[in-house]
Amino acid sequence: MKNLSDKNVxxxxxxxxxxxxxxxxxxxxxxERQQVFDLLHRTITSGESNSALLIGPRASGKTTLVDNVxxxxxxxxxxxxxxVKLHGLIHTDDRIALKxxxxxxxxxxxxxxxxxxxxxxNLTFLLACLKSGERGVxxxxxxxxxxxxxxxxxxxxxxxxxxxxxxxxxxxxxCVLGITCRLDVIELLEKRVKSRFSHRQxxxxxxxxxxxxxxxxxxxxxxxxxxxxQQSVDIAPSFxxxxxxxxxxxxxxxxxxxxxxxxxxxxxxxRSLKNILLLVVSELNNDNNKLxxxxxxRQVELFxxxxxxxxxxxxxxxELCLIITMKHHCEIYDNQPMNFEMVxxxxxxxxxxxxxxxxxxxxxxxxxxxxxxxxxxxSPLTTGNSTVQKEYQLFKLLVLPHQITEAVKKIxxxxxxxxxxxxxxxx
Amino acid sequence: xxxxLSRLESTLPCRSSQxxxxxxxxxxxxxxxxxxxxxxxxxxxGKSIVVSRVLEEVGVKHAVINMIECYTSKILYETILSKxxxxxxxxxxxxxxxxxxxxxxxxxxxxxxxxxxxADKLRTMDFNIFPGFLKLKELTGGIHISVIFLSQIILQKxxxxxxxxxxxxxxxxxxxxxxxLEILTLDIDYARNLIINNAKGGGFEFDxxxxxxxxxxxxxxxxxxxxxxxxxxYIARSNFLNYCQPIISKENTISDSLALWRxxxxxxxxxxxxxYLRVSTVTLPQxxxxxxxxxxxxxxxxxxxxxxxxxDKRLFMKYHGKKTKxxxxxxxxxxxxxxxxxxxxxxxxxFDRLLAIFYSIVEDKVGFNNNLLVQVSSLVELQLLSSLxxxxxxxxxxxxxxxxxxxxxxxxxxxxxxxxxxxSDFSHM
Numbered sequence: 001m002k003n004l005s006d007k008n009v010x011x012x013x014x015x016x017x018x019x020x021x022x023x024x025x026x027x028x029x030x031x032e033r034q035q036v037f038d039l040l041h042r043t044i045t046s047g048e049s050n051s052a053l054l055i056g057p058r059a060s061g062k063t064t065l066v067d068n069v070x071x072x073x074x075x076x077x078x079x080x081x082x083x084v085k086l087h088g089l090i091h092t093d094d095r096i097a098l099k100x101x102x103x104x105x106x107x108x109x110x111x112x113x114x115x116x117x118x119x120x121x122n123l124t125f126l127l128a129c130l131k132s133g134e135r136g137v138x139x140x141x142x143x144x145x146x147x148x149x150x151x152x153x154x155x156x157x158x159x160x161x162x163x164x165x166x167x168x169x170x171x172x173x174x175c176v177l178g179i180t181c182r183l184d185v186i187e188l189l190e191k192r193v194k195s196r197f198s199h200r201q202x203x204x205x206x207x208x209x210x211x212x213x214x215x216x217x218x219x220x221x222x223x224x225x226x227x228x229x230q231q232s233v234d235i236a237p238s239f240x241x242x243x244x245x246x247x248x249x250x251x252x253x254x255x256x257x258x259x260x261x262x263x264x265x266x267x268x269x270x271r272s273l274k275n276i277l278l279l280v281v282s283e284l285n286n287d288n289n290k291l292x293x294x295x296x297x298r299q300v301e302l303f304x305x306x307x308x309x310x311x312x313x314x315x316x317x318x319e320l321c322l323i324i325t326m327k328h329h330c331e332i333y334d335n336q337p338m339n340f341e342m343v344x345x346x347x348x349x350x351x352x353x354x355x356x357x358x359x360x361x362x363x364x365x366x367x368x369x370x371x372x373x374x375x376x377x378x379s380p381l382t383t384g385n386s387t388v389q390k391e392y393q394l395f396k397l398l399v400l401p402h403q404i405t406e407a408v409k410k411i412x413x414x415x416x417x418x419x420x421x422x423x424x425x426x427x
Numbered sequence: 428x429x430x431x432l433s434r435l436e437s438t439l440p441c442r443s444s445q446x447x448x449x450x451x452x453x454x455x456x457x458x459x460x461x462x463x464x465x466x467x468x469x470x471x472x473g474k475s476i477v478v479s480r481v482l483e484e485v486g487v488k489h490a491v492i493n494m495i496e497c498y499t500s501k502i503l504y505e506t507i508l509s510k511x512x513x514x515x516x517x518x519x520x521x522x523x524x525x526x527x528x529x530x531x532x533x534x535x536x537x538x539x540x541x542x543x544x545x546a547d548k549l550r551t552m553d554f555n556i557f558p559g560f561l562k563l564k565e566l567t568g569g570i571h572i573s574v575i576f577l578s579q580i581i582l583q584k585x586x587x588x589x590x591x592x593x594x595x596x597x598x599x600x601x602x603x604x605x606x607x608l609e610i611l612t613l614d615i616d617y618a619r620n621l622i623i624n625n626a627k628g629g630g631f632e633f634d635x636x637x638x639x640x641x642x643x644x645x646x647x648x649x650x651x652x653x654x655x656x657x658x659x660x661y662i663a664r665s666n667f668l669n670y671c672q673p674i675i676s677k678e679n680t681i682s683d684s685l686a687l688w689r690x691x692x693x694x695x696x697x698x699x700x701x702x703y704l705r706v707s708t709v710t711l712p713q714x715x716x717x718x719x720x721x722x723x724x725x726x727x728x729x730x731x732x733x734x735x736x737x738x739d740k741r742l743f744m745k746y747h748g749k750k751t752k753x754x755x756x757x758x759x760x761x762x763x764x765x766x767x768x769x770x771x772x773x774x775x776x777x778f779d780r781l782l783a784i785f786y787s788i789v790e791d792k793v794g795f796n797n798n799l800l801v802q803v804s805s806l807v808e809l810q811l812l813s814s815l816x817x818x819x820x821x822x823x824x825x826x827x828x829x830x831x832x833x834x835x836x837x838x839x840x841x842x843x844x845x846x847x848x849x850x851s852d853f854s855h856m
Contacts, residue, residue, distance in 0.1 A: 014458045021459045059592065063565075089555040090522045090566060100523055150555075275595050278461055282451035307467070307581040307598070314469045314601035318652040341770040360652055360699055362833070367703040368652070375469070376584050389829055392772030413604070415651075 008239040009289050015233050016281045020224055020274055026061060026068040027220070032202050036177070037069045039200075043140045043175035044073065044081045049167040051176040051197055053148065055183060056204030059269035062179050065204065066144060081140045082106075088147025094159040095119050097151075098126065105129075105141070127162060131171045140173040148178030152188035160189070164196035206268040213264050217273070218251050221260075224277060225291065246290045256293050263300055276303060308399060311375055312407035318360070319368045320408075321418060322347060323377065326397045327404055328425035337381050337394040340369055353427040354417045366391075431484055440613070441606040442477050448597050449481045453540065453573075460540070460573035461595050462564045467581050468599025471657040474577045475544055477599070488539040494548035500556060511536055522559055522566075529567050538571050546576035550585060557585060561592050601654050604646060610656060611642050611663055618667050622675075625668055633681060640684050641670050648695045653702055661705075662698055669694045715809075720793065721802040722842050725828070727785040728812055729835045730849055732773035732828035736780065738851045743787040768852045769832070775815050775825045778803070788844065 026033065032054075042048045056062050070083065077083050084104045091097035098119065107129060130141075143163060145151060151160055163176050182188070189197060225247045227233055227240050235243075250256055263273070276299045283295055312323065325347045329338045344365060351357045372378055378395040382388075408414065408422045421427065432450055436443045452461055468474050475491070482489045490510035497503035504519040512532040519525050529536060541563070543549070549557040559566060560574050582596060602610065615638050623630050645663050653659060670691045673679040679686045717725065734742065768774070781803070786793070793799060806812045807826070815825040830838075839846045 010455065013455060017458050021461070087566060089559040089562075090526055092521060092523075092553070092555050096521055096523050269593075271593055275461075275593060278452075279448075279595065282448075302596075307583060310598055310600065311469070311581060314472075314654070316650075316652055316654045339770070339772070341772070345770060358648065358651065358696070358699065360702065363704055364652065364700065364702045371470075374579065376580055389772065389831075391831065 006286060008235050009284060009286055011234045012227065012239075012243060012289075013281060013284050015227060015235070016225065016284075017278065020277050020281065023224070024064060024067060025223075026064050027223075028216070029061070029065065029204060032204055033065055033069065035202055036065060037072065040069060040073055040142055040175055040177070043142065043173055044076045047140055047173040049169075049171075049173045049175065050200070051164055051167045051178075052200040052202060053178045053180065053185060053197075054202045054204060055180055055185065057206060057269070058181050059271035060181075060204050060206050061270065062181075062204055063146065066177065066179065070144075081142055084141060084143050086143065086145045086151070088145070088150025092150075094154050095122075097154075097159055098122050101126065123158070123162065127166070129172075130166050130174065138172050140175070143174060143176045145176065145178045148180040149182040149185050149188060151178075152185070157190050157193050161193045161196065164193060167198070168196050213268065214257065214261055217260055217264060218257070220273075221277075222247070222251060243290075250291045250293065253293060256296065259293070259296055259300055263303070266304065272303065276300065306403060306406070308377075308403050309407045309410065311377065312399065312403060313411055315372075316368070317415065317418060318365070319372055320411075320414075321350065321421065322365070322368055322372060323397075323399060323404060324408075324418070324422045325350065326378065327399070327401055327422075330397050331401070332425065335396075337396050339394050340366065340391045343369065350421055350427045356415075357417070435481060435484055439473060439477055439480060440610055441602055442473055442599070445473075445477055445597060445599055446481055449478065450485065452595070453482060453487055454485045460538070460571065462592075463561045463574045463576065463594040464597060465546075465576045465578070465582050465594040466597045466599060467578055469579060469601050469654075471655050472599040472601055474599050475542075478542055478575055478577065482540055482542075488536070489542055490539070491542045491544060494543060494545040498548075500553050503552070503556070507541060511539060511541065522555055526567055529570060529572070533570055536570060536572055539573075541572065541574045542577065543574065544577045546578040547580040547584070549576075558591050561594055602656060604650050607650070607654070607656065607659065608639065608642055608646060611646075611660060612639055614660060614664065617664060621664070621668060622671060627675075631671075631674060631681065637681060641667060641687075644670075644684075644688050644691065645695065648692075648699060649702070652699065658703060662702070666691070666695060666698055717838075718802060719842065720789070720799060721806060722838050723789050723844075724781070724785055724799075724802055725806060725811055725830065725838060726835060726842075726844060726846060727781055727788060728776070728806070728826060728828040729773075729830065729846070730784055730788075731776035731780050733768050734849070734851050735768070735774075736776075739780070739784065742849050742851070743784060773827045773829070775827050778824045778826065781826065788849070 036052075036054065039050055039052055043050055054062050054066065073081075082105055084101055086097055086100065091100055099122075102122070107126070132138075151157070154160075163174070166172065167174050167176050178185075186194065186197075186199075186201075226244055227235060229237070229240060229244075233240075263276070267273075276296070279299050280291070280295050288295075312320065315323065322343060325343050326338060329342060329346060330336075344362065347365065351359055373380075373395070377399050378397055381394045381396060404422060408419055431454070432446065435446050435450070439446060452464065466474055466478065479489065479491060488511075490507065492503065492506055492510065494503075497506050500522075501520055504522075504525040505517065508514045508517055508519060508525070508528050512528065512535050514528060514532070517528060519528060541560075543560065546557075549560070560576075563572055563574050564570065576594070582594070585591060612635060615635060618638055619633075622633075642663065645666065646659075649659060649662065670687060673687060673690050674681055679690075730742075782795075803812070803826075807814050811828070811830055812826045813829050815827055816823065835846060
């Protein structure tokens, strides 16, 4: 019996993880999806050239939307159209992008015969290929350009200029669809490029529809977590039923709802939700085979946590004292920068006032100071200037006073004089 | 399933929560991996060892890349390809080639994990590398590959650039005092060997409690200033013999921990002064044997850097006349410690001023010749002085003194010169 439930839990985990990570279903935003679909469909079937930008914040489902549309259009790509995908992070300059375009259009054979020395030759050839086509006769080409904003920083925006140029003229039908998260992307385009762009922008906002976010999200959770009864997942039916009912109970729980609302207020994006769900699912095991409110609570609290406070808690007492000293310096001198000597002399005042502090040598304190610098809790004002000795190099503090207060509160076993020092600069 | 976990927890003490998290994410066969995981934690908290041991134990193919070795993107790509796919002599210049190679070896790298150590170095490389690795799974068109970043820096410090997707985060907190004690106790075999090898005729057996006693004493001195495990272990090892010395010489018994503590306390306090440094610091000015006049030149340079020029007359001339105190002087005297010259650093001075001060502090007559002048440039070569003007201008060269007060005091002691008399801002020291 134990083995059986073992297997059930393992299979359930596998199913849920797959469901969360590899889910490519697109929900909501029907209008936008239809718009993109129509655009691409028209290019493929009736040979209209077009260009458009799909703009939306990070993790709002832009790529999922496009992938979803492309899957619907899949039958055309074997005969009537060619798909060319470019990504701003992969194709970092026009030369590489061009190489990739040639490969994706299966033009390598044509290129192989001729020896192309320069970028210009390559581009001319590609353009000739594109221009030689006629509307209605030749295959249409779909360009999907992800991280479109990065292409704007390429030299002279040559590639964009030419693509938009072809899309404006009656040559081979092409459709250029840029995907980006920058709302100001139009401003990044040069004037001559901008004038060739169709100015068709499709926005994808997370808060687009006036629906209740909470209900939406609960529905999403239901979709992620429920195990379909009929589908062939290798889980015992009784276990399935038990699991599904536990999911339903959780989703109706009032505490859970307010927790989800808390998360929505912080972050609407799907990705942070998925990260949390994945962590929750990966905590499932034999003894803990139900979705529990506590697990969610723990993960949301981890999500909300201030990492800087954790870093401060990890410091040794000496390093923390130096940070507190820096805080006092910033308060007294109105956020003026400081150097090691200033911090050191102020720290010495504190150390000398408390006789029970074991004093350490200056080099050791210097080392502690460097450790703080390594953790990037302070940052130098000027970088790469080697003429200044390190004792006199000016730094600014990157930690906020309330973070220090919180860290001091959380550390157990901190000496009393340090706690007092954190609260008041008088020694 | 549990045996793997418990085996890991027994070999990697005090990290059970982190091991559990990693095991949950990567441990189960056939489950999909998360796209990327970011692991942060201070120095020597066991990030690298825990990650690689967990992956080894669950049998996931992985490659560890240290960003200190891979300082350009080309080296980075090629190292990854050779470690992960076994492609040794491949050329890979950019992200496109890299993705291309990965896709060609799709089956080989299925379900593998890329571990990038010292990931903070990624920030100074090409803009596309960090965001690219964060979504490597997406970029490669769904190859089942995961990337783990290890760094001392928290993820927030990467936010300056856009195009970043949020990875799953795991934090490795620093060990607390009890955990440090537990881990350091594992070192007992080393300590036993140390006693056997070094105690001449006085070797003795001891149990865990004896060693824990020592570590308790040790941590009570060091824990306040240092929580770095590597450093603590080094010092604990190097001082253990001192702790045992009274037992070896049969002055005290093994159970007399109070006496042992009293005897070792001064040694430990001495060792505290060399924390992280591992060598004594006073040796530098002594080991650097400068010529006699060069020492005086250095002292003159120090005085010129840290005294305002208008105090020179008062400090170095015999008959400088009486000075009436003005309100301005009084105000200047009361300036706060953060604005003293000692704190703000050395000021530049001209070559003429250096020579003038030099002649007034040197007691015997020194000929003004090349041999003297060339010592200034050798001081610059030694980086004890730094030249602020470019080498082309012969006139009005400006210098700055680069040594600190402790250094100059040692030099002064060697030539018998009382520097405090000549410093205007150092009265508080």
